[in-house]
Amino acid sequence: MSSRPHLRVAAAGLAAAALLFSSARGDGQKRKLSIEDTTAEPPLSGRPASGVTWLDGGARFSYVVQKGTGDAEVAELWVETTATGKRTMVVSTSALTLPEEPASEKRPPREEEGQGKKQTALLEGYRWSPDGRAVLLSGGDDLWLYDVGTNRIERLTRDRNKEEFPSFSPDGRRIAFVRKNDLYAIELEGRRETRLTRDGSEHVYNGRLDWVYEEELGSRDGRGYEWSPDGRSIAYLRLDDAPIAPYPLVNFLAVPAAVEWQSYPKAGQKNPLPSFHVVGIDGVERGAVRTEADGYVVPAFSWTTDSRSVCYRVLNRAQNHEEVRLFVPEGGTSRTLFVEQDSHWVNVVDPPRFLRDGRYVWKGTSRAASRRRSPTGIGWWTRSREWTRVAGSSTSPRPKRTCAAGRSTAWLSTEAASRR
Numbered sequence: 001m002s003s004r005p006h007l008r009v010a011a012a013g014l015a016a017a018a019l020l021f022s023s024a025r026g027d028g029q030k031r032k033l034s035i036e037d038t039t040a041e042p043p044l045s046g047r048p049a050s051g052v053t054w055l056d057g058g059a060r061f062s063y064v065v066q067k068g069t070g071d072a073e074v075a076e077l078w079v080e081t082t083a084t085g086k087r088t089m090v091v092s093t094s095a096l097t098l099p100e101e102p103a104s105e106k107r108p109p110r111e112e113e114g115q116g117k118k119q120t121a122l123l124e125g126y127r128w129s130p131d132g133r134a135v136l137l138s139g140g141d142d143l144w145l146y147d148v149g150t151n152r153i154e155r156l157t158r159d160r161n162k163e164e165f166p167s168f169s170p171d172g173r174r175i176a177f178v179r180k181n182d183l184y185a186i187e188l189e190g191r192r193e194t195r196l197t198r199d200g201s202e203h204v205y206n207g208r209l210d211w212v213y214e215e216e217l218g219s220r221d222g223r224g225y226e227w228s229p230d231g232r233s234i235a236y237l238r239l240d241d242a243p244i245a246p247y248p249l250v251n252f253l254a255v256p257a258a259v260e261w262q263s264y265p266k267a268g269q270k271n272p273l274p275s276f277h278v279v280g281i282d283g284v285e286r287g288a289v290r291t292e293a294d295g296y297v298v299p300a301f302s303w304t305t306d307s308r309s310v311c312y313r314v315l316n317r318a319q320n321h322e323e324v325r326l327f328v329p330e331g332g333t334s335r336t337l338f339v340e341q342d343s344h345w346v347n348v349v350d351p352p353r354f355l356r357d358g359r360y361v362w363k364g365t366s367r368a369a370s371r372r373r374s375p376t377g378i379g380w381w382t383r384s385r386e387w388t389r390v391a392g393s394s395t396s397p398r399p400k401r402t403c404a405a406g407r408s409t410a411w412l413s414t415e416a417a418s419r420r
Contacts, residue, residue, distance in 0.1 A: 041069040049078075051126060058082060062090070064123045075123040077135070090135070091146060096121040096153055098139050121146070121153060130172040138163065143177065145188075156186060157193070165208060165223040169231035174281060176207075176225065176234060183207040183225060183236060185281050196234065196279045203263070207236040209299055210272055211262055217315075217348060218299045226300075228307040233286060233329065235278050235301045235310045243270040271296070276312045278329045286329040298322070302351040311337070311351050311360075322346045324362075 037044060049063035062079045077090040098119045121139035128135055135146045137153070141162040146153045157163055159179065166177040169185075176185045181200030186193045197206040207225040209218045218224070225236035247264035250257055265271055274297040276289040291297055291314055298313040308330065314323045322340040327333075340346050352360040 051123070053128060055079065055128065055132060062128070064126070077123050077126065090148060091123075091151070093120045093123060095151070096123075096137070096139070096144075096146065098144070098153075099155075101140075125166075127166065127168060129168055130170060136166055136168065136175060138166070143175065143186075156188075156191065165221070165225075167223075167227065169227050169281075170229050171231035173231060176227065178206070178208045178223075178225075181205050181208065183234065183279065185234070194281065194283050196281075196283050197236075197238075197277075203241040205237075205239040205241070206277075207234075209237070210239050210241050211264060212272055213237075213239060213274075213296075213299050217296060224299045226303065226310070228303050228310070229305055230307040231281070233278055233280050233307065235276070235303070235312070235327075237297055237299050238275045238277055240273040240275075243273060245269065270294075271317065276301075276327070278310060278327070287327065287332045289325075289327060289334055293317075298348055298351075300351045302354060304354045305356050311354070313348075313351065315346070315348065319345045319348070322348065324352065 047066050049065055051062070051064040053062045055061055060079055060081050062077060065076050065078060067074055067076060074092050074094045076092045078087050079090055080087045098121060119140050121137040121144050123137065126135050126137055133148055135148065136156075137144045137146055141160070142158060143156040143163050143166055144153050145156055156175065157177075161180050163177040163179050163184075166175055168175055173189065174185050174187050176183060176196075178184070181202075181204060182198065183196040183206050184193060185196055200206050205224070207223070209222050209224045213224070214220060214222050224239075225234050227234055241263040244263040244265050246261040247266070248259050249262050249264070251260050263272075271294060274291055274295075276291075276297050278286040278288070280286050289312070294317045296315040296317070296319075298315055300313075302311045303309070304311075304326075309326050309328050311324065311326050314325065315321070320342050324337045324340070325334050326337055337352070349363050352362045354360045
C-alpha cells in the first residue's frame, strides 16, 4: 500500500494545527514561543476529542470537543460519518441546563459548581442507548436522559447520593448504576428502580472497584459489572476491604492540606476479599463464587452469546497463575476453561470474546505448563478444545477487538511479529 495518503493526512493535520495556533493567538506572524504560551488556552497541542464511540456498526462515530474557557467553556457532542466525514452536532452543554429543584430538595452546591451558577448535565462519560435515540448523561449527582429527536432532557434519578458507572442494558430497556457501593437498575418504561445488592458499605463494594483493583487490575474506570446479552442478569465483583488496615495519605491540593484515610495494603499485608456474583434484574442472586486463599478476581467479565454462562478469572497473589473459568448460573456450576501460568508473571488482558458458533477469541500471553494450557498469540477455541492461531507469538500482538457479528478480529502488532 502506498504511504502517500498517510503523508497527505499528516500534512493536513500539521496545517490544521498551525492554523489553530495562529487563530488562537490572534495573529499570523511568526514569534518566539513564550512561557505564557505553554499555559494559554487553548493549549499548543490543541484540544483532542474525547469519548470516541463507534455507532451503527462503524458507519458513524461520536466524540466530545471542548470550546471556550472559564465560565464560557462548553462541551459539544458531535457525530461524524465514517465514509464521508460529514459532521453533525448532537447537543452542547449550553442546551443541557438542569431544571431548578424545589427548595426542600436542594443540596448545598459543591465548591466547583459555584454559588448561583446554573447546573448543566455533563457530556463526560456519556452513553448512547442501543437504538441511538437517546444519550445517558449525569448532572447534579443524578442521571438524565437526553432525547436526540425532541432535544429534551429528562430526569431518571432523584437522590442525594451520587450515581456512578451507569450503563444501558443491551436491549435498551434498563440502566444499571452504582449508588453508595450497591448495584441498582432502573426500568426506563415506568421508571421503576430496583436495588440489586444490599450490603454495600464503607468497606464493601458491589459492582465497583476499590483503590487496589482500580489501580492495579482494572482499566481505571472503576466499573466492576457486566450485563448479560439478554439484559436479564448482571455479573459483578464484590470486594470486602475490611481486612485492610487504613493508611494515611496527605492531600496537598486541599487548603489547608488534609489527611485522608485510604484502604491501601502495604506489601505483604492483607488484600481485599473478592467474590464473583450474578444477580437477576429482579434483585435475586443467581449464583456466587468465593475465591480460594489470597488471590484476585480479575475485574473484567464476558458472557456467552446465549446469556447462559459467564466467564471470570482467578489470579493468584504472585500474579503468575491465572485460571479462566466459565460459570453457569443455572445450577451454580463452574469449570476451568484453561490455565495461564508463567514462571515470572502473567500479563492480565481482556477476557475471552465468545462467538455465536461456540468458539471464543483469546489472546494468550504466557507459556503455560498446564494440561489445559493457554496457547500464545491470538486465536480461537472450538467447543472440542481445538485451537486455531490467527496471529502472533507470546510477545507480538496487543489486545484485540472482535466485531459484533464475529466475522473478523483486529489487533496491534509489529509487521514482523504477526507473521511468526
